Amino acid sequence: MTLTGEALTPGQARGMTLVLDEPISFWGGVDENTGRVTDTRHPQSGASVAGMILVLQCGRGSSSSSSVLAECLRNGVGPAAIVLAEPDPILALGALVAGELYGTEIPVVVVPSNAYAACSAARELTVEADLGSRRALVRIVN
Numbered sequence: 001m002t003l004t005g006e007a008l009t010p011g012q013a014r015g016m017t018l019v020l021d022e023p024i025s026f027w028g029g030v031d032e033n034t035g036r037v038t039d040t041r042h043p044q045s046g047a048s049v050a051g052m053i054l055v056l057q058c059g060r061g062s063s064s065s066s067s068v069l070a071e072c073l074r075n076g077v078g079p080a081a082i083v084l085a086e087p088d089p090i091l092a093l094g095a096l097v098a099g100e101l102y103g104t105e106i107p108v109v110v111v112p113s114n115a116y117a118a119c120s121a122a123r124e125l126t127v128e129a130d131l132g133s134r135r136a137l138v139r140i141v142n
Contacts, residue, residue, distance in 0.1 A: 003118060005083075005111035005136040007129035008092035009099070013081035013107055014126040014141070017119070018052035020044050023060035026068035026094070035077030053125045054079040055116075058086040069094030073104040081127040082108045083138060085116040109136035 021043040024030065029039035035050035049072070059065055069091060072078035078098070082091055092108045099105040107129035111119060115138065119125060124141035 001118065001140045003111055003115035003138045003140070005109045005115060005138060006087075007107065007109055007131050007134050007136040008087065009095040009106065009108040010129050010131040011081065011105040011107035012126075012128045013053060014124070015051055015053045015080040016124050017055050017122055018044070018047060018049060018079070019120050020054065020056040023056060023058050025060045025062045025065050026072070026091075027062040027064035029060075030068060030072060032068050032071040033075055033077065035072055048077070049079045050077040052079050053081045053083060053127060055083045055119050057116075058084055059088040059091045063090055066090050066094035066097060070098040070101065073098035073106065074102045078104070079106060081106050081125075083116070083119050083125070083127065084108065084110045085113060086110065107136065109138065111136070111138060
């Protein structure tokens with residue numbers, strides 16, 4: 001099944017999904033050296049975002065989240081892609097900065113609610129995002 005959405009950042013990725021039940025702030029919520037969710041109040045506390053297709057409704061505040069996401073990517077412990085239900089310019093900025101500074105490009109995409117539900121139920125996804133056309137394709141692998 002192929003779903004379409006909007007590309008916030010360019011890139012391609014394939015990986016297992018990590019669905020976050022609640023929004024998260026990377027600043028204070030994710031360790032930039034390990035990629036682990038450190039927010040003890042978050043339902044996925046202790047899970048690793050490293051190499052995962054991160055599926056979440058939206059981010060949760062703090063503009064510093066963009067720098068923590070960029071550092072996660074620089075350290076090789078960031079997500080492979082981010083699939084959102086709502087646009088999040090802070091997460092998109094972090095991915096764009098990591099691409100510019102570190103050459104680490106990950107797609108950040110927004111999908112409509114029906115596609116988000118399908119992504120949330122999937123175990124593995126591929127994500128292709130073209131910033132020029134702003135088009136994103138998300139394929140459910142299984």
